[in-house]
Amino acid sequence: MFDLRVRHQFNAASLDVHVRSDARVLALFGPSGAGKTSLIKALEGSFAPEFAVLKAAGKTLLDTTQSIRVPTHRRRLGVIYQDARLFPHMTVDGNLRYAEQFGRAKKLNGAFEEVVDLLGLERVLHQRPATLSGGEAQRVAIGRAILSQPRALLLDEPLAGIDQARREEIIPYLLRLKRELSLPMILVSHDLNDVVRLADDVALIDEGRVVKQGALADVLANPELSQFFGPSQTGAVINGHVVAHHPDGITEIATSAGSAMLAQIETKVGADVRIRVLAKDVMISREKPIGLSALNIWHGSIVSITPAGARGVVVDLKCGSDHILAFVTNRSLQALALEVGAACWLVVKSLSLTDPQIS
The missing domain is CATH 3.40.50.300 (P-loop containing nucleotide triphosphate hydrolases)
Known part of the structure; x- marks a missing residue:
């Protein structure tokens, strides 16, 4: 056009x-x-x-x-x-x-x-x-x-x-x-x-x-652009649709990565939504975590690891058909033995997925 x-x-x-x-x-x-x-x-x-x-x-x-x-x-x-x-x-x-x-x-x-x-x-x-x-x-x-x-x-x-x-x-x-x-x-x-x-x-x-x-x-979702966007704005966008508004104030969205739970939004069930997942809000675990207050726990595998200055790296993970980025310190990179192809679990708090990251 x-x-x-x-x-x-x-x-x-x-x-x-x-x-x-x-x-x-x-x-x-x-x-x-x-x-x-x-x-x-x-x-x-x-x-x-x-x-x-x-x-x-x-x-x-x-x-x-x-x-x-x-x-x-x-x-x-x-x-x-x-x-x-x-x-x-x-x-x-x-x-x-x-x-x-x-x-x-x-x-x-x-x-x-x-x-x-x-x-x-x-x-x-x-x-x-x-x-x-x-x-x-x-x-x-x-x-x-x-x-x-x-x-x-x-x-x-x-x-x-x-x-x-x-x-x-x-x-x-x-x-x-x-x-x-x-x-x-x-x-x-x-x-x-x-x-x-x-x-x-x-x-x-x-x-x-x-x-x-x-x-x-x-x-x-291009990890090589993390320096262009900066540490506070780097992050991926995933698409989904609203499947439920739960009585405890949580909205559930179906995505290819899995169910995304976030503080309730004023959107009709069935509506298409776009979620922005900031790299600074994503935690990585090599084993499925239990006993957390965070409601979003997704499984994925590492596609790439890109240096992001002295503070650490940007990890690109594929979850379903979506790519999600995570900032990881050099210490955590070594402690978790993160490498391309490794299977991981991603953890994101529900309150990290609030407006204006929903369209």
Whole structure:
């Protein structure tokens, strides 16, 4: 759905990236100043790189080798920025209807009502932007972008600068957009929790270069990237579905690694969920442990052991069809005689698998 190639020399830095993805949601992840927003600006048309071939949803928007440059206003890209950028003199209804005139010639019957319902905007339609919360304003901005009938959505740090409560208000709507609309999306973020909950593919960008790209689960489970993510963020993602909410406050999720038990979440039985298991929260035992308070005990085998600096190693374990990472000190590595192919038991506390690691 996206094929983005850009090369450009700035005064003190350069950008040289090639990102390709057929996923519904592609995330561009990396630190501030990595080049993520420059790539988005080239795609939307506000930045003209020295070399670029940019394709979105099957349409070539810019190709400097073929002198193709679709004007910005004809690229049909819905862009949502960190700040909502709503018209302050218009009501929410006016902001949304203003966007409709920039859509394709044929107005879609019922589209306005559908978007209002999708984003939960009914009760704020007659309010002006100044009276909206940060989360409400962002939802209006998203609705305005959708009503312009774009070929793709570009979300440039849409959750940055919003407190956790407002963030939790917006993310369910973004997940609903992902499920119910056939729009490809690019999410720009430096917050890995947002990427884990929303993205299907991810491209890691740092200092103007692509460090790694691919399916989210594959990239996050790559032990060689532990230094990129750091000790607090390194970890795998596993998929499952909710099988029960137990009366003692535990939600049970079926995964290929086994049953995952965690503090109860507000998700329907049968719902698909995505669990992030941080490497720092995983313990390894060579024998099946008993008498522990931890409820998650999974069996696996060691696939690789990767040095992670002076403090120890990252152990990649295969549990069912999933890969789970664990940080282990050098002392424990020797004491347990851990080696590739060895069978192990993994222990993870239920309280380590809480929001925002569930999508």
